[in-house]
Amino acid sequence: MAINDPANDVIFSDELVRDSSAEEAVQKFADEKLAHKGVDQAYIRCTPSSKGGQSWHKGGTDPNEAEHITANFYSQGQFVTTRHVYRK
DSSP states (O other): OOOOOHHEEEEESOOOOGOOHHHHHHHHHHHHHSSTOOOOOOEEOOGGGTOOOOSSOOOSSSTTTOEEEEEEEEEEEEEEEEEEEOOO
């Protein structure tokens, strides 16, 4: 399994901020770090509209955290893990 079609396999909590760089980063992360878990879908947790409504963001619980995406990963519809995917 793998994220083969980011347009369908990567879902954003706010589709208005869908971003190809976020899709590509999540796809690459899943291929490199989670392939052994059969990950085939990702759900990008965008920041709330009240905090800018972005896919890529900094801070959060750690105000010094580097820019990243927060994503939930799934295999055949079953939750696998939540990870921060950092911008390179």
